[in-house]
Amino acid sequence: MTSSETRKRPMLPRTIRALLLVAATIAPPQARANDSTAELATGGLIFTRSPDIEMRSEDLFISMTEIRVQYRFFNHSSRDVDTQVAFPMPDISFGMDSDIAIPTNDPENILGFSTTVDGSPVAALVERKALLNGIDKTETLKTLNVPLAPRTGQKQDHLSQETWDRLIREGLIEDTPRADGYMTPKWVLKTTYHWQQRFPAGQEVSVSHRYLPSVGGTVPMSASTFLDNPSILQIERSKGLNRFCVDQDFLNSMVRSPNLNWQQNYMEYILVTGANWSGPIREFRLVVDKGAPENLLSFCGHGVRKISPTQFEVRASNFVPSANISLLILKPERADPAAARDADGSQNVADQPCDQLWQQRNSIFKAGGYCFRTPRAIAAFGNAGCKYDNILDVPLSARDRQVVNDIQRIERIKACPR
Missing domain, CATH: 2.60.40.3680 (Immunoglobulin-like)
Known part of the structure; x- marks a missing residue:
């Protein structure tokens, strides 16, 4: 429905809101x-x-x-x-x-x-x-000086190898090397x-x-x-x-x-x-x-x-x-791949999920006039105004080519579906 025609359905009856659930x-x-x-x-x-x-x-x-x-x-x-x-x-x-x-x-x-x-x-x-x-x-983590809510991307260098091993042994964190310093908690x-x-x-x-x-x-x-x-x-x-x-x-x-x-x-x-x-x-x-x-x-x-x-x-x-x-x-x-690409140029592609990498990579080829072949790409971008059936013929600037290469490298590392 549009915002001016919000769908009608009997609105919500039996109690106050409360417990917050994932x-x-x-x-x-x-x-x-x-x-x-x-x-x-x-x-x-x-x-x-x-x-x-x-x-x-x-x-x-x-x-x-x-x-x-x-x-x-x-x-x-x-x-x-x-x-x-x-x-x-x-x-x-x-x-x-x-x-x-x-x-x-x-x-x-x-x-x-x-x-x-x-x-x-x-x-x-x-x-x-x-x-x-x-x-x-809770008390186990406090005793070990482990933060209950560790920040994403923050190294836990203060933890000893003994503490790290215990956390893995008790199933509290993923089994990753302490040398990396990044901890993935398994608790809620x-x-x-x-x-x-x-x-x-x-x-x-x-x-x-x-x-x-x-x-x-x-x-x-x-x-x-x-x-x-x-x-x-x-x-x-x-x-x-x-x-x-x-x-x-x-x-x-x-x-x-x-x-x-x-x-x-x-x-x-x-x-x-x-x-x-x-x-x-x-x-x-x-x-x-x-x-x-x-x-x-x-x-x-x-x-x-x-x-x-x-x-x-x-x-x-x-x-x-x-x-x-x-x-x-x-x-x-607005579906303006060039503008979106410029806005995202400073982002680290390694931090992006697979679908976002796919979207960004194909936006570049769409802007270059590529005629897509897969149903997924055609549905997302269409082929209106396309010029090139061979992806190697698409004229890309040196900057665009580097962005594509970076994205493809990360996609291989992440084993992203193509």
């Missing part, structure tokens, strides 16, 4: 691909169950740059209620196949989470645990912010929090690539799956711009866990901002209406969510 555990397998970065599903606050506290309103704002939520709670009992409040961060897996979008460089607050109560900042405590196959290894990091909150009898309390979303995505692709491979958009019509409620109008909007590539961005917001208050949410409001008027937005919702060139709103009374929110935002990018 996207792969809640999305279809197609959520991960070689050319993609996966998102971390995020949600809201978890309250200890209390029949005395009702949620009078929830105002949720979601964009690719910020998530904001404001709640109004009311204690309708004759006594004060003290309860534990928690905000679990998404689980982080450090395995060799891990490629997830983390918006900050702070290992203790990967989403830049902050919260206020009645306008005053909350001094939250943080609990961090390292779990290996469900077993808590769990981080939770928590604090004790008082809800005075007969009074309303306002709780709000904000953080940066984890946005998954892919390299820009042509409309024909998406149409030929609907699983990229997580559409499996034969199985009745359509995570983002993508409809024909949405696909038509892509086709109407044949000279554009589209960058896929997706987010997951968890609504369905933690119904720990008294009754439904009296007034629920969701605003989604797609970022720019030319972007395409699709998500499942009922009664969606456009309130600005980039924002869409859903309102509900006595709301009990029963499904999570999955957002798909496509950002257009």
Whole structure:
């Protein structure tokens, strides 16, 4: 669907959002691909169950740059209620196949989470645990002076050979030489912010929090690539799956711009866990901002209406969510291989995934007028205006030829499919 015609589906009923789960555990397998970065599903606050506290309103704002939520709670009992409040961060897996979008460089607050109560900042405590196959290894790592959240690309030269061998022996890291200095952890990091909150009898309390979303995505692709491979958009019509409620109008909007590539961005917001208050949410409001008027937005919702060139709103009374929110935002990018190549010229091709290397290499030949032969390349680039059937006849500058040679060398090292 287009951003102005967001698909309707009964919007999300049964509980407040809460536990933050890695996207792969809640999305279809197609959520991960070689050319993609996966998102971390995020949600809201978890309250200890209390029949005395009702949620009078929830105002949720979601964009690719910020998530904001404001709640109004009311204690309708004759006594004060003290309860534990928690905000679990998404689980982080450090395995060799891990490629997830983390918006900050702070290992203790990967989403830049902050919260206020009645306008005053909350001094939250943080609990961090390292779990290996469900077993808590936190104290072991601390004793060995191993960081629970090692930075990617940072050498761990301070670890002795004895410590390194023990980590391998206990299955905590991949079996790699210590001389390389780079450690690949195999544990999962769990981080939770928590604090004790008082809800005075007969009074309303306002709780709000904000953080940066984890946005998954892919390299820009042509409309024909998406149409030929609907699983990229997580559409499996034969199985009745359509995570983002993508409809024909949405696909038509892509086709109407044949000279554009589209960058896929997706987010997951968890609504369905933690119904720990008294009754439904009296007034629920969701605003989604797609970022720019030319972007395409699709998500499942009922009664969606456009309130600005980039924002869409859903309102509900006595709301009990029963499904999570999955957002798909496509950002257009003009298919100008030369410009894209210049922009990427300073990047180290060794850091790029195979599909991105393939895209960059073939963009150079497309700009040179090569007539592609493989179905994959024809679908991605087309052969309109091509001149050369023999790839050796394509006139490349010395700089372009060097870039191609570098890419092909890295592709051989990575054993990338051709």
